[in-house]
Amino acid sequence: MRKDINLENAPQKGHCSITAVEEGFFLIADSLKIILNSLEDAKAGDIVSINIQDRSSFADYMVLASARSQRHLSAVTGYLLRNWKNSGRGQVRVEGLSGGGWVLIDTGDIIVHLFRPEIRALYDLEKIWLARD
Template identity: 60%
Template structure:
């Protein structure tokens, strides 16, 4: 059974991921993928990748998400790439969100990197 502090942290992470996913759904983001990176990275607990249909849609999805994170009391998210709106990174601490235009997402394919199976201390050459 987790300690009260650990349970509180788990509740905060769950609230953050639910807020992010709800905001992306509300904004009509496409191909939303949520990846649990707990134990795989110290960057955060979840990585979410989504697409917008155009520069304008990516920008609108990101703006809506930034406001939702703030309104939920999850703090001020750090944002990169909003001015170009090809790939916007929104880091809320527990949840890192990437919003791409489809062709940019396909080019970088970052969800494949993070969804790779864990290798149990094996090395592939």
């Protein structure tokens, strides 16, 4: 089960950051939908998205998800990156592919954290970011 914003209530045009790419502009809500759907399709667990627009200068949303093992983490990462590339949304920065149990994907407006469960529990980013509400 995924916990996230209701995309129907996502910021509307004029109140939403826009990511520029060669072929046009994309609303953050559309980018977020690609990420969340990709994570669900890849069987990532405990998917959470957090709106950090008012609390952060580096991103508008943070998405967290768990993978069952290092192998599953690599597969989820690969699936998400392929879907992102196929959507034409441009380059992303990726850290943590070396096998540490935590992969960070920076799309510019959305930061995605993919964890093995024990690493996610150790850092507990949900508690840090949700406590600020």
